[in-house]
Amino acid sequence: MRRFLARRLAHGAAVIFIAASLSFLLVHLAPGDPFSSTLDSAAISPSVKAAWRAAYGLDRPLLEQYLRFLGQLARGDLGPSLLQPGPASAALAGAVPNTLVLMGTALILSFVIGIGVGSWQAARAGSGGDRVAGNASLVVASLPEFWLGAVLLLVFALRFRVFPAGGVVDLVMHDSLSPAGRVLDRLRHLALPSLTLALLGSASIARYQRAALLDVLPQDFIRTARAKGVSDRLVLWRHALRNALVPTIVLLGLSLPTLLGGAVFVEQVFSWPGLGRLAAAAFHARDYQVVIGATIMGAVLVVAGGILADLLHAAVDPRVRAQ
Amino acid sequence: MTQPALLTVSDLRTYFYTGAGVARAVDGVSFTIGTGETLGIVGESGCGKSVTALSILRLVQQPGRIEPGSRIMFENQDLLQLDGAGIRRVRGNRIAMIFQEPMTALNPVFTVGDQIAEVARVHASASRRAAWDRAVEMLTMVGIPAPAERANQYPHQLSGGMRQRVLIAMALIMNPALVIADEPTTALDVTIQAQILELLADLQQRLGTSIAMITHDLGVIAEVASRVLVMYGGEVVEEARVETLFTEPHHPYTEGLLHAMPRVGRRQERLAVIPGSVPPPTAWPTGCRFRDRCAYAWDRCAREHPPLYQIGVGHVSRCHLADEPERRTARATAQVSPAAQAAVPGGGA
Numbered sequence: 060m061r062r063f064l065a066r067r068l069a070h071g072a073a074v075i076f077i078a079a080s081l082s083f084l085l086v087h088l089a090p091g092d093p094f095s096s097t098l099d100s101a102a103i104s105p106s107v108k109a110a111w112r113a114a115y116g117l118d119r120p121l122l123e124q125y126l127r128f129l130g131q132l133a134r135g136d137l138g139p140s141l142l143q144p145g146p147a148s149a150a151l152a153g154a155v156p157n158t159l160v161l162m163g164t165a166l167i168l169s170f171v172i173g174i175g176v177g178s179w180q181a182a183r184a185g186s187g188g189d190r191v192a193g194n195a196s197l198v199v200a201s202l203p204e205f206w207l208g209a210v211l212l213l214v215f216a217l218r219f220r221v222f223p224a225g226g227v228v229d230l231v232m233h234d235s236l237s238p239a240g241r242v243l244d245r246l247r248h249l250a251l252p253s254l255t256l257a258l259l260g261s262a263s264i265a266r267y268q269r270a271a272l273l274d275v276l277p278q279d280f281i282r283t284a285r286a287k288g289v290s291d292r293l294v295l296w297r298h299a300l301r302n303a304l305v306p307t308i309v310l311l312g313l314s315l316p317t318l319l320g321g322a323v324f325v326e327q328v329f330s331w332p333g334l335g336r337l338a339a340a341a342f343h344a345r346d347y348q349v350v351i352g353a354t355i356m357g358a359v360l361v362v363a364g365g366i367l368a369d370l371l372h373a374a375v376d377p378r379v380r381a382q
Numbered sequence: 383m384t385q386p387a388l389l390t391v392s393d394l395r396t397y398f399y400t401g402a403g404v405a406r407a408v409d410g411v412s413f414t415i416g417t418g419e420t421l422g423i424v425g426e427s428g429c430g431k432s433v434t435a436l437s438i439l440r441l442v443q444q445p446g447r448i449e450p451g452s453r454i455m456f457e458n459q460d461l462l463q464l465d466g467a468g469i470r471r472v473r474g475n476r477i478a479m480i481f482q483e484p485m486t487a488l489n490p491v492f493t494v495g496d497q498i499a500e501v502a503r504v505h506a507s508a509s510r511r512a513a514w515d516r517a518v519e520m521l522t523m524v525g526i527p528a529p530a531e532r533a534n535q536y537p538h539q540l541s542g543g544m545r546q547r548v549l550i551a552m553a554l555i556m557n558p559a560l561v562i563a564d565e566p567t568t569a570l571d572v573t574i575q576a577q578i579l580e581l582l583a584d585l586q587q588r589l590g591t592s593i594a595m596i597t598h599d600l601g602v603i604a605e606v607a608s609r610v611l612v613m614y615g616g617e618v619v620e621e622a623r624v625e626t627l628f629t630e631p632h633h634p635y636t637e638g639l640l641h642a643m644p645r646v647g648r649r650q651e652r653l654a655v656i657p658g659s660v661p662p663p664t665a666w667p668t669g670c671r672f673r674d675r676c677a678y679a680w681d682r683c684a685r686e687h688p689p690l691y692q693i694g695v696g697h698v699s700r701c702h703l704a705d706e707p708e709r710r711t712a713r714a715t716a717q718v719s720p721a722a723q724a725a726v727p728g729g730g731a
Contacts, residue, residue, distance in 0.1 A: 291466075
């Protein structure tokens with residue numbers, strides 16, 4: 060197991076390096092640079108433009124810039140943000156925790172809802188309830204994040220005012236709240252954005268879970284369990300589900316990148332100051348360092364998701380653990 | 383049949399309602415099993431023997447259904463009338479099953495100790511600790527070396543023979559009155575097969591359990607059973623004591639099965655086979671269901687569905703030859719035997 064983990068980590072480091080290099084190449088290949096919008100005007104003299112570009116090393120050959128970037132990266136430094144004061148890593152450090160909270164909550168919710176609904180369906184496959192849930196999950200799975208987010212916002216924040224419309228905390232009240240009140244305030248702000256992401260994720264997880272259980276239920280060991288006198292409920296939730304979790308858990312690893320993609324839209328809708336919102340702003344402003352940093356964070360999440368899926372897979376399936 | 387009947391199955395009909403029509407997999411089967419007795423149930427694939435076994439514990443899955451009018455009396459109650467909780471109290475507790483696929487009959491994600499202990503936890507509401515100890519004890523009883531370590535292992539870490547022993551331990555942990563063994567040795571190689579049969583016979587002696595041994599292998603029947611039920615086309619076609627069946631089989635299907643059986647010490651160039659195969663259960667032939675494959679069949683067999691004729695004490699056969707025995711002798715003198723005819727001389731390697 061330890062050797063396996065070491066190999067996976069080395070592999071992950073390689074993936075992150077490649078992602079960093081590719082994103083470096085792509086942002087520099089894209090037309091324009093951080094100063095195009097502000098300096099590319101006839102009123103500004105070429106020497107001023109050149110001076111600014113030189114100040115950030117943008118006049119150097121691409122290879123030299125790349126090597127310098129790698130040197131900085133090795134020291135954990137991404138370089139200065141071109142959009143906001145301070146280093147790019149500080150901007151990222153402010154945004155990443157918010158995104159992790161959002162994604163983590165959404166991930167847990169989506170698996171709880173998805174596994175629950177999918178198992179419920181499989182237990183009564185072919186019934187009216189199964190068909191209704193199946194059609195509903197198909198519809199939800201095909202909704203765009205920003206649309207579902209906007210609808211939830213309209214209904215629960217504007218029409219019924221149950222949840223706040225955006226942000227991580229109540230900017231006015233938060234600091235004057237009691238510790239418990241602050242936690243509640245955070246949870247209330249987290250509800251709509253995480254639910255948006257979770258509903259979309261859970262729809263496809265439910266479909267996977269239903270199919271996986273229907274594969275397991277006709278198997279011989281399920282009949283053995285019934286022949287032992289185990290109740291139908293326990294046969295489903297203990298004997299069948301544990302086996303049917305294997306394909307769903309593989310999905311967990313794969314869903315992290317999708318979830319991050321969804322978070323970009325959801326953070327926009329709910330003004331959630333996370334990685335997605337930061338990256339979107341950085342793309343517009345050609346804030347090279349932040350864009351690259353956000354890409355690296357994305358790659359880290361993908362790699363972590365893969366390793367997490369493998370560990371969970373080993374936890375539920377002893378046959379995998381043995382290898 | 384001196385023992386009191388432990389299980390009495392009467393007119394059991396299990397039909398499957400499929401898109402291709404109604405498959406009458408078990409079609410009016412009646413038999414009894416006495417206390418401490420081993421009943422062999424034998425037949426080809428598709429004859430209804432496994433569905434009969436599953437029907438007893440009501441484990442037949444959709445689209446299968448046990449038809450009204452069927453009765454399965456066990457310990458003074460009709461198993462078919464019990465509610466869900468009632469039948470679950472019987473399963474694994476009073477009647478246990480041993481399945482034929484040791485590779486797939488165990489849950490791959492739980493340790494074998496857990497799976498055996500689960501039975502005690504369900505039925506005796508034993509504590510986790512007590513159930514586990516009992517499971518280890520059972521592993522010892524079925525002859526698994528280092529049982530305490532084995533209990534912590536997963537099915538994929540055990541050999542086929544070991545897994546079969548685990549299934550037996552699981553079946554016997556509640557000391558059931560009846561064990562239904564569905565082809566318990568089919569997936570095992572011959573030496574392991576013999577060990578498992580010996581183990582079952584030994585445990586039966588010690589515990590006084592009744593056994594229903596379901597198999598297509600007459601060799602297994604000869605070894606363990608005292609009475610035999612031969613099934614064909616979802617029906618019982620012959621029932622006799624095991625010695626009677628092997629020395630004086632009556633039904634042509636039983637004859638065919640015996641001819642198809644390899645025997646040590648008897649040189650046979652090639653094993654005889656019963657021509658054809660079991661017809662699909664959605665379309666049993668009218669009259670006798672075996673007639674298409676029978677060497678003796680005559681017009682009456684197509685017209686009239688044979689009843690179970692009494693041949694001797696505890697010996698019945700579903701064949702019109704019981705009524706017209708002269709047809710058998712006529713045929714036997716005309717040709718040597720249908721089996722000898724089917725055998726090709728010099729075909730052996």
